Amino acid sequence: MIPYGRQYIDQEDIEAVVEVLRSDYITQGPRIEAFERALASYCGVDYAVAFNSGTSALYCIYKALGLKEGDEFITTPITFTATVSMGVMLGAKPVFCDIEPDTGNMDVNLLESLITERTKLIVSVHYAGHPVDMERVWQVAEKYGLYVVEDACHALGSDYKGHKTGSCKYSHATVFSFHPVKHITTGEGGAVLTKSYELYEKMLRCRNHGMVRGEDWEYAIEFPSFNFRITDIQCALGISQLKKLNHFVQRRRHLAELYKEKLGALESLSLLVEKPYAYHSYHLYPIKLTDKERRREVFKNLRAQGIGVQVHYIPIYWHPFMEKLGYKKGLCPTAEDFYQREISLPMYPALKEEELELVVKRLRSLIDG
Numbered sequence: 102m103i104p105y106g107r108q109y110i111d112q113e114d115i116e117a118v119v120e121v122l123r124s125d126y127i128t129q130g131p132r133i134e135a136f137e138r139a140l141a142s143y144c145g146v147d148y149a150v151a152f153n154s155g156t157s158a159l160y161c162i163y164k165a166l167g168l169k170e171g172d173e174f175i176t177t178p179i180t181f182t183a184t185v186s187m188g189v190m191l192g193a194k195p196v197f198c199d200i201e202p203d204t205g206n207m208d209v210n211l212l213e214s215l216i217t218e219r220t221k222l223i224v225s226v227h228y229a230g231h232p233v234d235m236e237r238v239w240q241v242a243e244k245y246g247l248y249v250v251e252d253a254c255h256a257l258g259s260d261y262k263g264h265k266t267g268s269c270k271y272s273h274a275t276v277f278s279f280h281p282v283k284h285i286t287t288g289e290g291g292a293v294l295t296k297s298y299e300l301y302e303k304m305l306r307c308r309n310h311g312m313v314r315g316e317d318w319e320y321a322i323e324f325p326s327f328n329f330r331i332t333d334i335q336c337a338l339g340i341s342q343l344k345k346l347n348h349f350v351q352r353r354r355h356l357a358e359l360y361k362e363k364l365g366a367l368e369s370l371s372l373l374v375e376k377p378y379a380y381h382s383y384h385l386y387p388i389k390l391t392d393k394e395r396r397r398e399v400f401k402n403l404r405a406q407g408i409g410v411q412v413h414y415i416p417i418y419w420h421p422f423m424e425k426l427g428y429k430k431g432l433c434p435t436a437e438d439f440y441q442r443e444i445s446l447p448m449y450p451a452l453k454e455e456e457l458e459l460v461v462k463r464l465r466s467l468i469d470g
């Protein structure tokens with residue numbers, strides 16, 4: 102099976118991990134800060150906190166910003182559940198912004214119409230690795246005094262108007278995930294980057310039981326929290342992977358070019374675009390079928406032929422947990438239409454050109470026959 106995404110691990114990565122396994126600290130040692138510094142420096146920002154997942158990273162930045170019951174946060178329905186469910190866990194209400202059909206990102210023109218007295222936060226998700234139009238998000242946020250978080254779990258290595266995603270030029274914080282299908286991996290893992298020392302400190306506490314260390318054996322628990330710590334084993338892998346990130350992104354961009362060349366002219370599907378303000382890092386390669394009635398059949402056929410396609414995403418408010426909160430189908434028509442047509446094709450640095458050819462050939466024989 103050719104998967105839709107997978108990690109790329111080389112000998113250097115293996116040696117970095119083995120070295121930690123032989124050292125004194127396999128967790129809570131020096132590699133964690135070293136990884137955080139490397140990430141912050143790559144993105145050109147002051148602080149980074151690494152977590153055991155992108156999900157826990159989202160939880161802690163929401164918590165650090167004070168998101169709570171009675172607050173609303175605006176985000177897209179075309180995302181992974183964690184973007185939304187971590188806010189719901191804190192008692193806040195998600196408000197869904199419909200999307201642009203050509204990028205899959207939230208349509209920033211709609212933001213102002215969704216703001217109420219309760220709105221605290223806008224969470225922009227850089228779908229598939231294409232940055233949201235962040236300067237416009239920031240303008241709206243400044244006008245209404247809102248916080249902005251970038252869920253950049255898809256978008257490490259991308260740029261917005263020449264600013265690295267993670268630089269927090271137009272946000273209070275940026276979240277990454279290091280799951281194996283993402284741009285770099287730590288097995289499981291995530292991080293939040295920020296320019297704010299205050300948010301940085303709060304997130305360090307949130308990561309470790311709400312704990313503040315005192316003298317000798319003493320410590321104080323300032324608020325109940327979780328163990329969201331990442332290990333040195335994971336961070337050693339992260340440091341080694343980060344060295345290869347630019348190369349990974351270049352390779353993804355090359356594969357995207359090839360797909361565009363081979364699929365761009367077909368009437369039976371449409372491709373997403375790269376806007377002039379974006380340097381796309383292609384976590385995913387989504388296509389949209391012209392005939393949405395054929396999506397399931399095409400998906401099943403590709404899977405049966407060894408092409409591990411995926412669908413990103415079922416609109417979040419279609420899930421039972423959201424239905425129970427009173428959300429109904431029909432809320433964001435463009436997002437629903439997008440979901441009904443979408444299929445993600447294989448996209449990862451180790452994907453061979455012959456494999457890409459095979460994906461294209463099998464897809465074409467199904468939809469262009």
Ligand SMILES: Cc1ncc(COP(=O)(O)O)c(C=O)c1O
Binds near residue numbers: 181184226255
């Ligand atoms: C947009 C988005 N947000 C958050 C997450 C959560 O990250 P993790 O799987 O590392 O917990 C993911 C992961 O798939 C994601 O795609």
